[in-house]
Amino acid sequence: xxxxxxxxxxxxxxxxGFLYLxxxxxxxxxxxxxxLVTVWAGFxxxxxxxxxxxxxxxxxxxxxxxVALISATCATVLGTLAALALVxxxxxxxxxxxxGMVYAPLVMPEVITGxxxxxxxxxxxxxxxxxxxxxxxxxxxxxxxxxxxxxxxLSFDQSIEEAALDLGATPVRTFFAITLPxxxxxxxxxxxxxxxxxxxxxxxxxxxxxPGATTLPMKIYSQVRLGVTPEINAICTILIGIxxxxxxxxxxxxxxxxxxxxxxxxxxxxx
Amino acid sequence: xxxxxxxxxxxxxxIIPYAWLLFFFLIPFFIVFRISLSQTAVAMPPxxxxxxxxxxxxxxxxxxxxxxLDNYVWLTEDVxxxxxxxxSVIIAGISTILTLMIxxxxxxxxxxxxxxxxxxxxxxxxxxxxxxxxxxxxxxxxILKPEGLLNQFLMSINxxxxxxxxxxxxxxxxxxxxxxxxxxxxxxxxxxxxxMDHTLTEAALDLGCTPFAAFWQVTFPLSLAGVVAGxxxxxxxxxxxxxxxxxxxxxxxxxxxxxxxxEFNANRDWPVSSAVATILLLILVIPIVFFQNAQAKADxxxx
Numbered sequence: 037x038x039x040x041x042x043x044x045x046x047x048x049x050x051x052x053g054f055l056y057l058x059x060x061x062x063x064x065x066x067x068x069x070x071x072l073v074t075v076w077a078g079f080x081x082x083x084x085x086x087x088x089x090x091x092x093x094x095x096x097x098x099x100x101x102x103v104a105l106i107s108a109t110c111a112t113v114l115g116t117l118a119a120l121a122l123v124x125x126x127x128x129x130x131x132x133x134x135x136g137m138v139y140a141p142l143v144m145p146e147v148i149t150g151x152x153x154x155x156x157x158x159x160x161x162x163x164x165x166x167x168x169x170x171x172x173x174x175x176x177x178x179x180x181x182x183x184x185x186x187x188x189x190l191s192f193d194q195s196i197e198e199a200a201l202d203l204g205a206t207p208v209r210t211f212f213a214i215t216l217p218x219x220x221x222x223x224x225x226x227x228x229x230x231x232x233x234x235x236x237x238x239x240x241x242x243x244x245x246x247p248g249a250t251t252l253p254m255k256i257y258s259q260v261r262l263g264v265t266p267e268i269n270a271i272c273t274i275l276i277g278i279x280x281x282x283x284x285x286x287x288x289x290x291x292x293x294x295x296x297x298x299x300x301x302x303x304x305x306x307x
Numbered sequence: 308x309x310x311x312x313x314x315x316x317x318x319x320x321x322i323i324p325y326a327w328l329l330f331f332f333l334i335p336f337f338i339v340f341r342i343s344l345s346q347t348a349v350a351m352p353p354x355x356x357x358x359x360x361x362x363x364x365x366x367x368x369x370x371x372x373x374x375x376l377d378n379y380v381w382l383t384e385d386v387x388x389x390x391x392x393x394x395s396v397i398i399a400g401i402s403t404i405l406t407l408m409i410x411x412x413x414x415x416x417x418x419x420x421x422x423x424x425x426x427x428x429x430x431x432x433x434x435x436x437x438x439x440x441x442x443x444x445x446x447x448x449x450i451l452k453p454e455g456l457l458n459q460f461l462m463s464i465n466x467x468x469x470x471x472x473x474x475x476x477x478x479x480x481x482x483x484x485x486x487x488x489x490x491x492x493x494x495x496x497x498x499x500x501x502x503m504d505h506t507l508t509e510a511a512l513d514l515g516c517t518p519f520a521a522f523w524q525v526t527f528p529l530s531l532a533g534v535v536a537g538x539x540x541x542x543x544x545x546x547x548x549x550x551x552x553x554x555x556x557x558x559x560x561x562x563x564x565x566x567x568x569x570e571f572n573a574n575r576d577w578p579v580s581s582a583v584a585t586i587l588l589l590i591l592v593i594p595i596v597f598f599q600n601a602q603a604k605a606d607x608x609x610x
Binding site: 040041043044045047048051052054055056058059061062065114115117118120121124125128130133134135136137138139140141142143144145146147148151152153155156159171172174175178182206207208211228229232235236238239242243253256257260261264268272275276279280282283287 | 312313316317319320321323324325327328329331332333334335336338339342409410412413415416417419420421428430431432434435437438439440441442443445446447448449450452456486489490493539540543544546547548549550554564567568571572577580581584587588591595598599602603
């Protein structure tokens with residue numbers, strides 16, 4: 037099917053232009069000399085310098101990063117278990133409910149998730165703040181991890197696992213020696229996805245937060261409501277930069293691992 | 308011994324995530340429902356509890372008599388809520404159709420691209436989805452403002468002589484939703500188009516079909532699973548969207564996510580916000596079940 041027509045190329049170029057142009061413009065205007073974000077007045081990095089003196093913003097960034105690290109790690113463990121449960125155990129009581137609970141959070145409007153978690157925390161008398169945000173983030177991001185890991189598990193050759201079990205390895209050992217290394221890239225990209233979703237979340241954090249725990253999106257949101265400023269463009273550019281570097285590193289690592297695996301396989305067959 | 312360990316391992320794999328989701332996802336909905344039946348009070352938390360979780364069965368039965376549907380009656384009495392639900396569904400529906408119209412050609416182009424560049428294209432679709440949602444919505448404010456970049460551009464090439472008013476209208480919300488949710492639509496359509504057997508289209512063409520008819524009679528129906536999944540992935544969250552109508556929409560834009568947020572944060576009326584959330588969930592329950600079934604079916608095919 038070599039007929040990649042002009043129409044196909046045009047729709048890709050236009051589609052990607054639409055996706056990237058706003059982000060590119062935002063980054064460009066973060067280097068604007070003028071306070072007006074829509075009129076170019078020369079190159080400057082002064083807005084970045086100003087960020088370093090904004091203590092409230094730095095505090096919020098630190099809270100956000102800690103929440104994201106803890107919640108992404110817990111969500112990866114829980115999400116991987118959920119994916120294993122869905123793929124490996126096709127029959128257990130309440131499986132329908134379980135798969136429903138894994139998929140529903142993917143589309144659930146954030147206002148509902150946020151409100152319901154807040155009411156839970158109030159009902160059980162948990163002090164709201166850092167830990168309630170973290171628990172909330174674990175809950176909604178673990179389902180994204182589950183879906184990512186699940187798709188890898190579905191394309192996994194189960195006979196290797198069976199071989200290990202036949203040769204006398206315990207299920208736990210089989211999991212750590214066989215399954216985990218094979219699904220590791222998916223688990224890793226699940227972690228990165230959970231991390232960025234947590235980093236990004238505004239609505240659920242706003243509902244579940246308490247005094248003293250303000251995350252960066254909450255801070256950005258309260259400033260955005262007052263208007264567009266180059267300082268916000270600068271924070272956003274830094275965040276975009278971090279994510280872009282993370283994603284590029286992740287994809288390079290994954291590619292190398294894949295290549296390594298292919299080489300190993302070929303070597304194994306050659307012998 | 309090994310068998311016991313094996314059984315224990317498989318139990319734990321299921322029980323740990325199961326228990327977590329039950330406690331942090333399912334039970335909270337019942338609490339929302341419970342609080343939607345209670346009275347507003349000026350206190351902290353600002354509602355009178357209808358029953359407390361540890362009151363035992365008799366406590367629950369006794370308190371059950373105090374259930375009140377006042378909050379739901381209140382929702383039907385004020386036309387604002389009804390309008391907000393209707394306009395959320397309409398706005399989400401229009402946005403979903405617009406997203407589909409933009410996403411389909413992109414996904415189609417990607418599926419037809421040379422195999423070597425497909426992973427790169429896929430990466431490029433996923434990448435914006437990793438950058439902050441809030442940032443991407445925010446970026447549009449500077450573009451759509453009356454003195455913003457879009458108007459500057461259109462006026463400089465003499466297409467218009469008056470700035471277009473887009474920001475704070477429903478058009479800005481459509482643009483915001485289409486932009487933010489585009490990858491959710493492109494990915495499932497792309498994956499169904501990529502799996503498709505292209506000899507079918509070729510057969511249709513050989514048998515004298517015009518390319519247009521071949522597309523509508525062969526390609527499109529075969530990609531329908533992806534189209535449905537994409538539409539649900541956009542429509543369901545868009546109905547309850549808060550950030551986009553709040554930042555890009557005007558003060559008169561009614562969307563239920565925004566209403567709920569205001570009810571909760573500005574009016575501090577938890578029972579009414581719970582009732583708003585309960586009704587929203589009831590509206591979305593059918594599309595959500597559709598989505599779960601589609602998802603479960605897709606997993607079944609992967610086996």
